Amino acid sequence: MARADSAGAAPDTTDAPDATAQVLARAAVNAMEAVGGYAAGVYLRSPTTGLLLMAVFTGLPLQLFRPWWRMQVNRPYPVAEAYRSGQAVLLHDAESAMSRFPQLMAGLPFPFASLYEPVTAGTERFGVLVVLREATPGIPVGTADRERLRRAAERLAADLVALAAAGAPVLWQGDPVSGPAPPPEAGAEGARRAADRLAQAVLSLDRQGRIGYVNTAAEHLLGIGGPQLQGRLLWEALPWLGHPAYEDHFRAGFMSGEPVHFAARRGRHAPAQWLSVDLYPSVDGVTLTLGTSAKPAYAPASRAGRDADAATATSPAADTDVDADAELHASADEASALYRPVALAIALTEAVTARQVSAVVTEELLPAFGGRQLAIYLLDERHLYLAWETGFPLGFLNRFDGVSLDVRLPGVETLTTGRAMFFESMQHLAAAYPGIPLDADVGARAFLPLIASGRPVGSCILGFDAPRGFSPEERTALTALAGLIAQALARARRYDSEAALARGLQSALLPHRLPVREHVATVGRYLPGTQGMDVGGDWYDVVETGTGLLALVIGDVQGHGVAAAATMGQLRSAVRAFALSGSTPQQVVSGTNQLLIDLDPGQFASCCYMLLDPESGSVMAARAGHPQPLLRHPDGRTEVLDLAGGVVLGIDPEASYPVTELRLTTGSVLALYTDGLVEKPGTDIDVGVERLRKALAAARPAPLTEAADRLISEAGNTADRPDDIALLLASRTD
Secondary structure, three states, X not given: OOOOOOOOOOOOOXXXXXXXXXXXXXXXXXXXXXXXXXEEEEEEEOOOOOEEEEEEXXXXXXXXXXXXXXXXXXXXXHHHHHHHHOOOEEEOOHHHHHHHOHHHHHHOOOOOEEEEEEEEEOOEEEEEEEEEEOOOOOOOOOHHHHHHHHHHHHHHHHHHHHHHHOOOOOOOOOOOEEOOOOOOOOOOHHHHHHHHOOOXXXXXXXXXXXXXXXXXXXXXHHOOOHHHHOOOEHHHHOHHHHOHHHHHHHHHHHHHOOOEEEEEEEOOOOOOEEEEEEEEEEOOEEEEEEEEOOOOOOOOOOHHHHOXXXXXXXXXXXXXXOOHHHHHHHXXXXXXXXXXXXXXXXXHHOOOOHHHHHHHHHHHHHHHHOOOEEEEEEEEOOEEEEEEEEOOOOOHHHHHOOEEOOOOOHHHHHHHHOXXXXXXXXXXXXXXXXXXXXXXXXXXXXXXXXXXXXXXXXXXXXXXXXOOOOOHHHHHHHHHHHHHHHHHHHHHHHHHHHHHHHHXXXXXXXXXXXXXXXXXXXXXXXXOOOOOOOOEEEEEEEEEOOOOOEEEEEEEEXXXXXXXXXXXXXXXXXXXXXXXXXXXXXXXXXXXXXXXXXXXOOOOEEEEEEEEOOOOOEEEEEEEXXXXXXXXXXXXXXXXXXXXXXXXXXXXXXXXOOEEEEEOOOOOEEEEEOHHHOOEOOEOHHHHHHHHHHHHHHOOOOOHHHHHHXXXXXXXXXXXOOOOEEEEEEEEOO
């Protein structure tokens, strides 16, 4: 695929497969025009599992969006959410974006609207169509625009299906390419003459940052003729404006539509010239003006003046000789030092387990500092154990797993001393620790102590492929970030302990085997959720009553965690006790409802209780706010039962639970389930019930274990499953 060159020039599609690039570019432009946007793009799947790549982008300068060229599908960004859920994400203003995706707004804190539509065909997920447009505060995206965007995505999906059938690639590799744009507008002759009379330098930019008109004052100030500037990217023609310290200003101007003013330094060495830069954006372009300016009061002080390791303070005379590029890097470092802790902190609040914390550090911290290797060790009884690694040679770190705090190693000493350690080359590391095994001959390493509230948690190792220095700003930022990571890991370890307790409690409470009876086969399945506590209050049971009947029970306690599992255990015990005493279904459910109200755990539960006679197949059923069971007849016809019912348990002490009678014929299958099997975020539950009904109709009734595995297999293969699932099947046999 085509790549953008390092100077920031707009990449073209000459290196990309023409058909794919043209289809994507056309779709982006059509979608942008359809909903009145000023920029649009397409993310596609990449050969790397779980990674989306920006493939095409038009309407704004590509280089300003480099941090978002790559998008992991499990990250809390709207592109990833639209891809994961298969549902559109429509953010009409900054407030709506901040409430749902704070990490997006931490990096792009400007007033704009963004629309994300998944590009799918059947079960095939290609990527996401994105449109940026002006914000409409308080006014959600209208139905007409929603439909236009959806149709644009459907057309793109159809085109990609056709391309795939023809053998063209529909996976993206490399950097994005710019979509089509009209030639830069040189302006009318009258406007040209008026602008040429100005003493202020004026340049006209299109929405992708290419220079169009250049007035005479700009030619004189820059020392470059207009013909040499026109048609070129601003940052290619004037590379001193392409410094990272200024990127946020340009993003604000191009995205918010508001004027932006800042000072920029032209020239690499003193005496360099400070220029005032003003951006005046509109929907069809940006006017940029330049003016001579004294060094601004807010310009960054020299790096030497801030370096705590400097022997003496820098004199004013020495300050005039400071390299301008160093000052700009310092400015960029200061901005990064502010942004990185905020972005990482937001991401860490969403990480629950130690593994999730480590994944966030890998995805957020490493790219921000250009790192390639990461290792996290956790402390346990005065030994450090490897909890996470990426980028190191396979097996290299095993020799350090379980090392005592008495061993002289940088990963140990950074924790015991509480001091971060930075080695600008592998030679420096080897000199400080003679004989230490090294995984590479070239590179740099940072060792960070993980200490939370004064308590040691572990240590973190960051690796870099090339030698590099660590500025005071970077050292401060990394040390602060290590504290955030330590707090998240400490919280995750407490969570892991509670989760282990809850899993053990739930495992002990669920039946390990179901009773075997003539004329009836029963099979149960349970799947924990993949989000949050990882355990919940779903349960199933089969109870042999004293009267020879068989009680089939399924229930769902609200919430997750130890409390939900404990409440589930109490309810399951109560139902078993009522069933064994020979109570009727109405008495069982009413008695369990009263028990939950008396316990007052602050939770409620749904339940379905069925009393089956294995000999005759007659069934008496009572339901308390639970999803309706399914019944598959011997001929394959499958229906959703319509059982009378009452409110969920734990709400109303006067609630009544009527009983419904039905018959289970030989060869029929009864399916009881919890809502986790049929509910998906953003989708009506009736759609999930219908999907389950069709799956049961298509399943072979015998052996029943295969039918159960088939019904639960789709949910089991879903990585993003917010709720746990219980399933109980019962079949009449000869």
